Amino acid sequence: MNNKAKYDxxxxxxxxxxxxxIELCDEEREFVNMHIGxxxxxxxxxxxxxxxxxxxxxxxxxxxxxxxxTLIENHHNKHKKSIRIxxxxxxxxxxxxxxxxxxxxxxxxxxxxxxxxxxxxxxxNAENKTLAETMIEDTPIQDTRKPSPLxxxxxxNESETTPTVERNINSELADAVSGNSEEVLLEPSHHxxxxxxxxxxxxxxxxxxxxxxxxxxxxxxxxxxKSPENSLETDKIVTDNLNYEDVDDVARDKEIVxxxxxxxxxxxxxxxxxxxxxxxxxxxxxxxxxxxxxGATDLMKKEGNTSGYHDNKSxxxxxxxxxxxxxxxxxxxxxxVAY
Amino acid sequence: xxxxxxxxxxxxxxQLMSHSTSGDNKAFAMLYDRFSSxxxxxxxxxxxxxxxxxNDFTQDLFMKVIEKPHLYHDGKKFSTxxxxxxxxxxxxxxxxxxxxxxxxxxxxxxxxxSSSNAEQADNDFFKRDLHLALNKLNDDQRMVFIMKHKQGFxxxxxxxxxxxxEGTVKSRLFYALKILSNELSAYNKTNTT
Numbered sequence: 001m002n003n004k005a006k007y008d009x010x011x012x013x014x015x016x017x018x019x020x021x022i023e024l025c026d027e028e029r030e031f032v033n034m035h036i037g038x039x040x041x042x043x044x045x046x047x048x049x050x051x052x053x054x055x056x057x058x059x060x061x062x063x064x065x066x067x068x069x070t071l072i073e074n075h076h077n078k079h080k081k082s083i084r085i086x087x088x089x090x091x092x093x094x095x096x097x098x099x100x101x102x103x104x105x106x107x108x109x110x111x112x113x114x115x116x117x118x119x120x121x122x123x124x125n126a127e128n129k130t131l132a133e134t135m136i137e138d139t140p141i142q143d144t145r146k147p148s149p150l151x152x153x154x155x156x157n158e159s160e161t162t163p164t165v166e167r168n169i170n171s172e173l174a175d176a177v178s179g180n181s182e183e184v185l186l187e188p189s190h191h192x193x194x195x196x197x198x199x200x201x202x203x204x205x206x207x208x209x210x211x212x213x214x215x216x217x218x219x220x221x222x223x224x225x226k227s228p229e230n231s232l233e234t235d236k237i238v239t240d241n242l243n244y245e246d247v248d249d250v251a252r253d254k255e256i257v258x259x260x261x262x263x264x265x266x267x268x269x270x271x272x273x274x275x276x277x278x279x280x281x282x283x284x285x286x287x288x289x290x291x292x293x294x295g296a297t298d299l300m301k302k303e304g305n306t307s308g309y310h311d312n313k314s315x316x317x318x319x320x321x322x323x324x325x326x327x328x329x330x331x332x333x334x335x336x337v338a339y
Numbered sequence: 340x341x342x343x344x345x346x347x348x349x350x351x352x353x354q355l356m357s358h359s360t361s362g363d364n365k366a367f368a369m370l371y372d373r374f375s376s377x378x379x380x381x382x383x384x385x386x387x388x389x390x391x392x393x394n395d396f397t398q399d400l401f402m403k404v405i406e407k408p409h410l411y412h413d414g415k416k417f418s419t420x421x422x423x424x425x426x427x428x429x430x431x432x433x434x435x436x437x438x439x440x441x442x443x444x445x446x447x448x449x450x451x452x453s454s455s456n457a458e459q460a461d462n463d464f465f466k467r468d469l470h471l472a473l474n475k476l477n478d479d480q481r482m483v484f485i486m487k488h489k490q491g492f493x494x495x496x497x498x499x500x501x502x503x504x505e506g507t508v509k510s511r512l513f514y515a516l517k518i519l520s521n522e523l524s525a526y527n528k529t530n531t532t
Binding site: 011012013035041048051061062063068071074 | 362367398524
């Protein structure tokens with residue numbers, strides 16, 4: 001049992017190679033006798049093994065030289081064919097599919113779909129850019145065409161309520177209108193103040209009787225270039241400025257402390273001031289001015305009815321504006337005379 | 340950046356096989372030069388010293404290397420894979436019906452020859468008798484014996500090639516030696532003296 005544990009049949013070859021039968025120890029000899037019948041057989045096996053291992057085997061045998069060439073050519077052709085087969089398999093299936101199921105058709109459709117998606121993306125971007133540019137360009141045009149409606153109250157609180165852009169637009173509009181018309185009628189507030197100051201200092205000496213007519217002529221010429229809608233609003237602005245600023249200045253010069261902003265239809269404060277001034281005028285001057293005023297009033301009515309300056313749909317506003325302007329002319333004329 | 344190609348002499352068998360699979364002709368040629376002679380001798384001794392058959396089997400073996408490289412798995416020893424293919428080819432050849440018949444006829448002929456001339460046989464005669472005696476072994480015993488004593492493989496390597504244990508290889512070697520001893524008993528008297 002112990003011998004079996006130490007040696008296996010496959011280890012007999014090692015004993016045959018290393019030891020003669022007489023050199024074996026008792027344990028080894030007992031193990032050998034289990035697989036080999038006798039000492040003679042052990043000796044035969046040992047001699048054969050020695051012959052086999054010492055035998056100089058013929059290792060000069062080689063395959064034919066043509067075999068090498070043939071195999072290398074086959075290897076070369078094999079890999080050349082594989083590339084061609086790969087391309088065919090990529091484009092055409094050899095399993096008898098219909099033409100619309102061939103890979104080349106499917107690849108073409110896929111490529112076309114991808115190309116269409118790619119080409120469609122820049123067009124969308126270009127359209128967006130065009131829209132963006134249009135919006136940028138349209139913004140100021142929309143502001144000029146549709147100014148926010150102004151009232152005398154808004155003008156009074158301009159610095160608080162009017163946005164910066166609108167203030168600039170309105171101020172530019174007022175400047176543009178005032179630049180083409182007489183300063184008395186169309187100047188902005190600060191110009192009006194200057195004008196009043198000049199008049200109060202006597203810088204403007206002569207007020208011609210034709211001033212009013214020239215004012216209206218210029219105003220009509222200016223307004224005919226604009227749409228009726230815009231001209232009406234512009235006139236309202238001018239009128240508001242004129243009513244508000246001039247009356248305010250007059251009240252301040254005359255030390256009339258309190259003043260409420262004049263609405264377009266509210267002509268009563270002006271009338272009261274005119275009465276005060278007229279009451280202080282000499283009689284000759286008063287008669288002279290009244291004659292001029294009556295002539296100017298007739299002229300204004302005539303011009304106003306024929307020039308298309310007023311909006312026919314807003315007859316009340318037209319009448320109020322006409323009254324306000326005429327009365328303001330009267331007041332200014334009286335102021336000149338008084339000072 | 341690789342300017343010069345690899346030095347194929349320094350590459351291992353497995354690296355050469357990888358290059359050959361990717362279409363490198365030089366790598367395949369180097370593999371052929373390393374193994375063609377060994378495999379030719381293996382087939383020659385396994386297939387009854389038939390040079391023509393050994394040549395055909397060598398060609399078939401390398402054609403399988405060319406056409407079925409996917410059967411080789413990375414990490415496995417290339418020589419093991421190659422010998423496993425070769426032994427399977429030999430086993431298939433042994434199974435063919437005419438092989439057994441042919442072997443039995445040759446054994447009959449050589450036995451007569453060896454028995455009559457055993458005492459005067461020189462080294463060449465012994466070689467021939469030994470080859471004939473190998474035909475009396477079964478396939479496994481013959482294969483193990485040839486790989487051990489003619490190819491020079493170690494027992495562990497034979498076990499890897501034949502996918503069996505080392506004990507099995509040693510046992511087959513012992514029984515093959517006993518059979519050969521009986522077949523070549525005529526030489527024992529002269530050599531043991």
